Amino acid sequence: MGVAGTGKSTVGALLADSLGAPYVEGDAFHPAANVAKMSAGTPLDDADRRPWLDAIGEWIRERAGTRGAVVAASVLKRAHRDRLRAAAPGAVFVHLTGERALIEARMAARTGHFMPTALLDSQFAALEPLRADETGVTIEVSGTPQETAERALAALRRLTAS
Template identity: 45%
Template sequence: MVKKQILFVMGVSGSGKSTIGKLLAEKLNIPFFDGDNFHPEANVKKMSEGKPLNDNDRQGWLECLNKVAIENISTGAVIVCSALKERYRNILGQNLEGKHQIIYLNGSFELISNRLNKRKNHFMPKGLLQSQFDTLEIPTNAISISIEQAPDDIVNNIINKL
């Protein structure tokens, strides 16, 4: 039995955060929150124009996701967001000591680029992928999962590691 906790599923755009997060939440019977739905309109507009977000753009968004996490601490939840820097993960985990886990969906630039080429109607343009890889600080205290397997296998691996 997996203990109730907040599970932050992180990775670059196209790594499968939403797909894996939804499946994981379903399997654990806990709420699912897609971090993209919490971006202010200005952030979505900026990304749609092909401009990467800076730390100032992300600050309020990360604080909002932390609030969502705190509000769901008693039930547990899956929250997906890029969380590319250690600083961002620290904001997400504020006041959650021992009650959250970072799950890093790990994949190569080539694999993720190919996935993004097949995506339709997403506000994150493929051209921003390189900036995400450039920004990425690989987490050291996270469950790292290769995305080179079927979604159900990824979710089962996560649950086994929890």
């Protein structure tokens, strides 16, 4: 989880590979209307997100009892994560975070993505970091995606060992 540009897709794929788990890009669950809205520079509201969150929750639920699964999705608000936990009570969140300037530079450098840098402010405004009662870890994204994935994996192992 995290705002656009934190490396959710890249780090998520690396984590899934390390865990031997299936991976999916959460953006693949967005209806075309959501993609069009974001592409036009308009932030999604919670009504736009509900079917997207429900589709992700179903994908996770279908993998319950397996080695797990990794989904890259913003899920910026507690309510978004609560909706996923309702579908998949064992969900664990990895919150990728970093300095705004770093994230904006990464967004500006990427090509072929529908999310414009103009929406970064709305993402930070909507962001509700993980709370103490939520199962998950927060990982700083400075460094390479591989380093970030390694830090996330180590933190997840510590979390599940306790």
